Amino acid sequence: MSHTADERSPTDDTRQEAAGTPQEAASTPQEAASTPQEAGGTPREQRVPGPTAHEPNTRTARGPVERIADVDVLRGFALLGILLVNITFIASAHRLEGVHDPSFDGALDRGALHLTVLLLESKFYLLFSFLFGYSFTLQMRSAERGGARFTSRFLRRCAALFAIGVFHAVVLFPGDILTTYALLGLILLAARGTRPRAALRTAFLLFGITALLYLLLGLLIWLDGGASVDTPETAAGIQDTLAALRGDPASVIGENLARLSDVLLIIVLLQGPAALAAFLVGLAAGKKELLANVSAHRTLLRRLQWIGFPVGLAGAVFYAWASQGTQGVDFLSFAVAVDLLTAPLLTAAYAATVLQLVATARGARIGRALAPAGRMALTNYLSQSLVLAVLFTGFGFALVGRVGPATAVLIALSLFAVQLVWSRWWLDRHAYGPVEWVLRAITNARRPRWRNER
Numbered sequence: 233m234s235h236t237a238d239e240r241s242p243t244d245d246t247r248q249e250a251a252g253t254p255q256e257a258a259s260t261p262q263e264a265a266s267t268p269q270e271a272g273g274t275p276r277e278q279r280v281p282g283p284t285a286h287e288p289n290t291r292t293a294r295g296p297v298e299r300i301a302d303v304d305v306l307r308g309f310a311l312l313g314i315l316l317v318n319i320t321f322i323a324s325a326h327r328l329e330g331v332h333d334p335s336f337d338g339a340l341d342r343g344a345l346h347l348t349v350l351l352l353e354s355k356f357y358l359l360f361s362f363l364f365g366y367s368f369t370l371q372m373r374s375a376e377r378g379g380a381r382f383t384s385r386f387l388r389r390c391a392a393l394f395a396i397g398v399f400h401a402v403v404l405f406p407g408d409i410l411t412t413y414a415l416l417g418l419i420l421l422a423a424r425g426t427r428p429r430a431a432l433r434t435a436f437l438l439f440g441i442t443a444l445l446y447l448l449l450g451l452l453i454w455l456d457g458g459a460s461v462d463t464p465e466t467a468a469g470i471q472d473t474l475a476a477l478r479g480d481p482a483s484v485i486g487e488n489l490a491r492l493s494d495v496l497l498i499i500v501l502l503q504g505p506a507a508l509a510a511f512l513v514g515l516a517a518g519k520k521e522l523l524a525n526v527s528a529h530r531t532l533l534r535r536l537q538w539i540g541f542p543v544g545l546a547g548a549v550f551y552a553w554a555s556q557g558t559q560g561v562d563f564l565s566f567a568v569a570v571d572l573l574t575a576p577l578l579t580a581a582y583a584a585t586v587l588q589l590v591a592t593a594r595g596a597r598i599g600r601a602l603a604p605a606g607r608m609a610l611t612n613y614l615s616q617s618l619v620l621a622v623l624f625t626g627f628g629f630a631l632v633g634r635v636g637p638a639t640a641v642l643i644a645l646s647l648f649a650v651q652l653v654w655s656r657w658w659l660d661r662h663a664y665g666p667v668e669w670v671l672r673a674i675t676n677a678r679r680p681r682w683r684n685e686r
Contacts, residue, residue: 301599302523304604305590316352318617319620322405323633323637325474348641350548351548358576359510361514362511365516369519386421388674390417396610406492409507428519438509438512454560478632484621536584539581540577544576605655610668663682
């Protein structure tokens with residue numbers, strides 16, 4: 233099942249909202265509390281200024297509130313990773329069943345799929361989850377500044393996210409993570425008073441315990457004689473899935489509903505604990521305002537790169553090898569355990585690299601391109617699923633199983649390029665993305681501004 237994303241982010245009455253979806257799964261914008269200053273005295277505006285960032289000129293009772301541009305940039309980056317992973321599942325019934333598709337055995341297709349699994353799969357939903365936790369702290373500060381009741385606002389947000397996620401999972405793509413974020417958000421709400429160190433310890437414990445359980449599961453399967461992923465039952469299931477996804481819209485929705493039980497199992501056993509752990513890491517980072525003053529944490533960023541890349545890539549190689557479907561279920565369980573321990577390090581290394589890149593003159597252009605997409609990540613996440621559903625299922629062209637991984641990657645990159653341009657155009661004219669506007673209205677129980685002030 234796809235590790236989707238991600239949650240996106242609308243949110244508070246102030247500046248950066250976190251939706252927690254790719255988006256959020258799924259992610260979401262978040263509100264910054266103050267203008268970050270660089271250590272050493274030279275201020276580096278972490279905000280994408282004025283028209284470049286398409287930032288509405290809103291104010292709070294205590295003055296203007298500025299967005300933390302790096303949060304939006306990371307969210308835009310995560311949105312691309314989620315799309316590249318999700319399209320491999322939406323385009324292939326074999327991927328949905330966890331086996332190799334012999335129809336696409338060319339070197340280009342094999343390379344595209346292996347690189348996607350190696351470098352992207354199970355990495356970017358963790359980044360979205362981290363941003364959800366970080367955004368949560370910004371929303372708390374926003375509510376405090378405005379004298380609003382944070383708990384009721386956040387509960388409304390979670391309820392709205394859950395409803396959107398259910399629609400997304402049933403109609404467009406069962407690999408939804410918005411519903412997971414909405415439910416885990418209740419745990420995050422209960423843990424909001426946790427100190428940063430305690431939050432980090434709990435996160436590490438969650439990763440460790442979940443990995444241990446997968447190791448034990450793999451050991452039990454191995455002692456029982458092992459089990460194959462590629463079986464006659466799997467082959468029959470693939471043909472049934474292809475027929476359903478290529479059928480009419482009712483057939484597609486029926487297949488999505490039938491697959492939800494498998495998705496639920498993955499969420500409970502894998503994505504849920506890992507996403508909650510990443511929430512807690514984001515909570516700790518948000519309380520320390522790590523992204524409000526990135527330049528003061530360059531040593532930490534370099535350390536994350538030096539540790540995260542070698543350890544994370546080593547674990548990713550083992551996970552990619554075991555995920556090909558040629559190994560047994562026991563090896564796959566061992567690989568998931570290793571991935572749970574190493575994928576967060578690779579995700580952190582990716583984020584550290586992006587943050588350092590956009591701090592440079594040339595990299596700032598990349599940041600300005602990604603930030604608008606990150607500001608309306610929930611809209612972009614859902615629109616990605618809509619476009620892919622039209623392309624690959626009976627809602628439109630029914631290309632599932634007919635497009636190889638290399639072509640799917642090109643489609644994803646083209647779609648994301650369009651979203652970059654569209655996001656910039658939209659936010660130049662509107663205060664929020666369409667879905668972000670709805671989520672914000674529900675969260676704050678009032679109709680927010682629609683057009684940008686001129």
